[in-house]
Every structure is written in C-alpha cells, then in structure tokens.
Amino acid sequence: MRDARWPRQHVWRKAIWQAMGNVGLTGMHVLPVHKSWVDFAHYPMAIRGLPAGLEGRRIIQISDLHCSPMVRASYLWQFMDWINELQPAVVVVTGDLFMGGRRYAHQLAHMLARLKTSHGVLCILGNHDYGLNGKAMADRGGRRVAHLQSVLVEHDIQLLRNQSWRMRGTDGKGLSFVGLDDEWSGRMRPDEAFASVDALDPVVCLVHNPAMCLQLLHYPWQWMLTGHTHGRQMAQGPVGKRLFPGSYRRFTHGLYTINGRHLYVNRGLSYGQRHQHWCRPEITVFDLRAAAK
C-alpha cells in the first residue's frame, strides 16, 4: 500500500513534473527517480483453468521504455533492480522498447538481461520500435526491428511477434502468453498468433495499443496487457473530447473489465508525454490466482 504521507513527501516532485508536463518538457526529466516515486501497482490476476503449481507466481509488467538519447539507460537501469527484488516468474515488456540509433537496441538488451526471473522475459513491439512514426516506416522499420530481435535473442530474451509462449504447470498444463506485433506497422496477425496456442490453455494476450482490445474480443484471451498511452487522458472529459477528438482514448490507464475479460493499461517507465502529476512511472505486479469456473 502507498504510504499515507506520500502526497506530502512528493510535493516538489509533483510540482516539477506538472510544470514540465504543462509545457511539454517531461522528456527533459533526467533526474534519477526515487523508488517511492515509482507506482508499484499490485493486482491479483485471476485465471480460469490456471495450471497446478502456478498459484501465487508473479507476473511483472513494464512498458514503454523508449531507451534512447532522451530516455537514458542510467535512468532505466534502476528499475531492473527494483523488479528483481519482487522475485518475478515472468517479466513482460509491452512495447516501445527503444528509439534512436541501433546501439540503443544493445543497451536495452543488456539492461533486460539483468532481470532475474524463474521463467523468462517476454517482449513485444510497439509503434516506436519501428521508428519515430511507426505508421510510415514499414521497410526501414522492418530492418530496425530485425536488428533488435537478433540482439534480444543473443541475450536470451524472447520477442513475441504474432507468437505464443507457454508457462507450464506441475500438471503439464500450460498458461499461454500470446504476443502480437505492432498494429501501426501493419504486421499484427492475431489469427497466426492464436493458431499456435493449445486450445485448452488459458491465455494472456500482450499487445502494445489498448485500442486494439475491442477488435480482439473474439479471440480467447482472459487478460490483455498493454501500454502505449503513457497514462495520458487529454481528451477524456466532454470538453476535451470536443477539442481533441483525435486524441480521445477510451482506455488510458489501469484496469478495465470488458465482457468479463480484463484489460490492463500500464503507464510505462519513460517520462515523455505525461500530462498529469499522477502519471508516475509504473511497474505492475500481478499475482496469479485460480479463478472460480
């Protein structure tokens, strides 16, 4: 639980964060972050048909690292140690892993290799992994991502591109993680990804953009973990929707329940585009639970 003194302790951080955010300068924030400024959000992850032996196992989600000249490795490194203290079974990284030159792919992989898990580290791609504007950089973005993939593989880190990965229980049954490629790149192929899943497995779907949630409802996932928004909600109110219709996002941060499924939107670790002081860097901690049928 958050310390009740938290708001008072962080008055000056909130003031700096909000002042810089208001003028679009949150990306200039290069101060090391005190651990208590990080939002460790804890949730039970109830799964129907959870394989035996996985109860209580910990899945940690981080997102939107944007490892680049703007989001420095020295800032991101500290999170790896804090994640290790939580003893995760699996760490999932839901896209926007790096920006800038290819050397940042090496920095990122080196950093993620520091994570200590019992089962593994799973990554998916976000729009910025293909380039600054993922929509318009199909060819060059494809080469960039292939480079990232080879570097991650060298470090024993999985990059799921329309693929699944299975966490096995003691009864031999599995919990499947389905990782989709980025939608903006035109490479998202859910049919292909879900075809690789055992029909009896419960599924956690990893996709960068939560806007995809509704059109993916006909696939058999129970939980969907996403990022992309950095928590921003500029156009959430009635006035905002009118002023910034193009910026309206239905799913901006936190947990949503849709037709009995669970969507989680992580606010990410990098510091760009955070327009509210509560948009602190987030590490989400899910503890697996067997759900009632």
Ligand SMILES: [Fe+2]
């Ligand atoms: Fe992002």
